[in-house]
Amino acid sequence: MEKMIQIKKNRNIALCCDNYQLQGKAKNLGNWDINKDLLPFYIAKHESSYKLYGKMKEQIVVEVEIEKVKRWDYINQKPYIGNFDLIKKHFVIEEYKTE
Numbered sequence: 692m693e694k695m696i697q698i699k700k701n702r703n704i705a706l707c708c709d710n711y712q713l714q715g716k717a718k719n720l721g722n723w724d725i726n727k728d729l730l731p732f733y734i735a736k737h738e739s740s741y742k743l744y745g746k747m748k749e750q751i752v753v754e755v756e757i758e759k760v761k762r763w764d765y766i767n768q769k770p771y772i773g774n775f776d777l778i779k780k781h782f783v784i785e786e787y788k789t790e
Contacts (some may be wrong), residue, residue, distance in 0.1 A: 702716045714757070714759040714760075715759070723750060751763040
Protein backbone atom coordinates (compact mmCIF):
# COMPACT_ATOMS: atom_id res chain seq x y z
CA MET A 692 0.00 0.00 0.00
CA GLU A 693 0.99 3.64 -0.30
CA LYS A 694 2.24 4.01 3.29
CA MET A 695 4.73 1.12 2.90
CA ILE A 696 5.98 2.58 -0.39
CA GLN A 697 6.68 5.81 1.50
CA ILE A 698 8.36 3.98 4.41
CA LYS A 699 10.63 2.07 2.01
CA LYS A 700 11.83 5.44 0.66
CA ASN A 701 12.09 7.11 4.09
CA ARG A 702 11.89 5.18 7.39
CA ASN A 703 11.29 8.36 9.43
CA ILE A 704 7.77 8.34 10.80
CA ALA A 705 5.60 10.47 13.09
CA LEU A 706 2.47 9.29 14.88
CA CYS A 707 0.07 11.61 16.70
CA CYS A 708 -2.50 10.94 19.39
CA ASP A 709 -4.17 13.60 21.50
CA ASN A 710 -1.43 16.08 22.48
CA TYR A 711 1.46 13.66 21.83
CA GLN A 712 3.66 13.20 18.78
CA LEU A 713 5.93 10.14 18.56
CA GLN A 714 8.84 10.21 16.11
CA GLY A 715 11.00 7.31 15.11
CA LYS A 716 12.06 4.77 12.51
CA ALA A 717 9.64 2.30 10.91
CA LYS A 718 10.51 -1.26 9.93
CA ASN A 719 8.46 -3.79 7.94
CA LEU A 720 8.21 -7.02 9.98
CA GLY A 721 6.23 -8.92 7.35
CA ASN A 722 2.71 -10.30 7.36
CA TRP A 723 0.72 -11.96 10.14
CA ASP A 724 1.90 -15.45 9.15
CA ILE A 725 5.41 -14.63 10.40
CA ASN A 726 4.23 -12.50 13.35
CA LYS A 727 1.82 -14.93 14.99
CA ASP A 728 3.10 -14.01 18.47
CA LEU A 729 1.79 -10.45 18.00
CA LEU A 730 -1.53 -11.41 16.47
CA PRO A 731 -3.51 -12.00 19.72
CA PHE A 732 -2.62 -8.49 20.91
CA TYR A 733 -3.78 -6.97 17.62
CA ILE A 734 -7.01 -8.98 17.56
CA ALA A 735 -7.76 -7.97 21.16
CA LYS A 736 -7.83 -4.29 20.11
CA HIS A 737 -8.82 -4.50 16.42
CA GLU A 738 -10.77 -7.72 15.91
CA SER A 739 -13.16 -6.32 13.29
CA SER A 740 -10.26 -4.91 11.24
CA TYR A 741 -8.47 -8.24 11.34
CA LYS A 742 -11.61 -10.10 10.24
CA LEU A 743 -12.06 -7.70 7.31
CA TYR A 744 -8.45 -7.20 6.21
CA GLY A 745 -6.13 -9.56 8.09
CA LYS A 746 -5.72 -12.08 5.28
CA MET A 747 -5.01 -9.52 2.56
CA LYS A 748 -1.48 -9.74 1.14
CA GLU A 749 -1.03 -5.99 1.75
CA GLN A 750 -1.49 -6.45 5.51
CA ILE A 751 1.90 -6.24 7.21
CA VAL A 752 3.20 -5.55 10.69
CA VAL A 753 5.22 -2.37 11.14
CA GLU A 754 7.54 -1.86 14.10
CA VAL A 755 8.33 1.71 15.13
CA GLU A 756 11.44 2.40 17.18
CA ILE A 757 10.49 5.58 19.02
CA GLU A 758 13.29 8.15 19.24
CA LYS A 759 11.49 11.33 20.31
CA VAL A 760 8.24 12.27 22.00
CA LYS A 761 6.68 15.73 21.97
CA ARG A 762 3.86 16.78 24.26
CA TRP A 763 1.84 19.96 23.90
CA ASP A 764 0.50 21.53 27.10
CA TYR A 765 -0.87 24.82 28.37
CA ILE A 766 0.75 26.33 31.44
CA ASN A 767 -0.84 29.55 32.74
CA GLN A 768 -2.83 29.82 29.48
CA LYS A 769 0.39 29.71 27.38
CA PRO A 770 1.31 26.88 24.99
CA TYR A 771 4.37 24.77 25.83
CA ILE A 772 6.05 21.83 24.16
CA GLY A 773 7.86 19.17 26.15
CA ASN A 774 10.56 17.44 24.10
CA PHE A 775 11.75 13.99 25.19
CA ASP A 776 14.82 12.77 23.27
CA LEU A 777 15.00 9.05 24.03
CA ILE A 778 18.32 8.60 22.22
CA LYS A 779 20.12 11.36 24.15
CA LYS A 780 18.01 10.74 27.27
CA HIS A 781 17.19 14.43 27.47
CA PHE A 782 14.01 16.39 28.32
CA VAL A 783 13.26 20.07 27.93
CA ILE A 784 10.03 22.05 28.07
CA GLU A 785 9.79 25.35 26.25
CA GLU A 786 7.12 27.91 25.59
CA TYR A 787 5.80 27.59 22.05
CA LYS A 788 6.41 30.85 20.18
CA THR A 789 4.58 31.53 16.93
CA GLU A 790 6.84 34.42 15.89
